Amino acid sequence: MANPEAASVIRACAQAVLQAIEAHGHDTAKLTAALQAPFAALVARPDLREAGVPRTGNHVANSQYLYYDGDLSILLFELPKGKPIPVHDHGNWESMAIYRGRVQHTVYERRDDGSVEGFADLTVIEDRVLEPGDSAVIAPPADIHGFMALTDDSWGITVASGTYKTERCYFQPDAKTVVTRNPRG
Template identity: 40%
Template sequence: MPQPDSPSSIRTCAARMIRAVEAFEQDADSGKLRQALLDATLPISQRADLYKLGVKRQANHIENAKWLYYDDQLTLELDEFPKGKFIPPHDHGVWEALVLCKGSLKHTTYKRMDDGSVEGHSELSVVEEVMMKIGDIAMVVPPSDIHSFEAMSEDTFALTIVGGEYSPLRRYYNLQNNTYAVRTPRALRESGALAGAPR
């Protein structure tokens, strides 16, 4: 295990991420924040003990989600995405970045086309669909923070970096019905709705 001040320690990498956020958050869409976060995660992603690290995170879309670092400025977690489990379009109310460490992940971002004036109604348009490979980063930034994803292989793991805390409630969008519902990730998972989520 690395010493607390080693380049691959979680605390050291989190400090680099926080400095990157302080430097580039106001211009998050420029790519500078993405690159700085990717550079900061590299030492962690190469640790041999990565998949043994962390503390279980309860409220999430998936069973195997673990906190690696958490404070009021930054959240870092390690998530395992089961092959074929589609996580429907949703938002967070805060920016989020995914760095793929293992496997492959289809990541789709969306733009809201309606004006949001009708409660429960939404019209989404696909902005980008990317097949992520190891070392790729995907980022969603409010107000364009709607995304979905699906693991395309077994043992798909990503480091998830969040600019602060997740909103406890999220909008989950149904593309077929042009609707959304506000729920917690845990309630959605426990309801079984993720098993039959329309793509």
């Protein structure tokens, strides 16, 4: 069970996220600004890795729920150094912050209308290295991303509003291709 102080910080973060969504909708710039302080409080917790409940992760072996209420989830997950997480969508709004390490993170927007099966034309909206405390909001229309840990002991925090799609789109931006599949399959 989580330390009561850690649980309080996690709960406060969840409440701040809900308030930010209510106030700013999917305005990524305003959401990013509103989430800086709650994310900073989470990142400051040295005991966060002991605060969660294990979950089956997508693309990673070590993932846990820090918070879940049926609509909002806060996840903590470990990223293996040098393993690219494929470019994908979620079907919902998400924000990713870095707890430990350094992560190359790229956000894309789809330029085509999706009417040609297997084809996707993506444009890069943001490409940067995220370090502890840095975050990015991934929300429509720029709701596609891929990332890779640049250092050992890299951990991310994901805050997601809504339900993830069971079948997601996986992109190869250079080849301009897309396939739909279950992230666990």
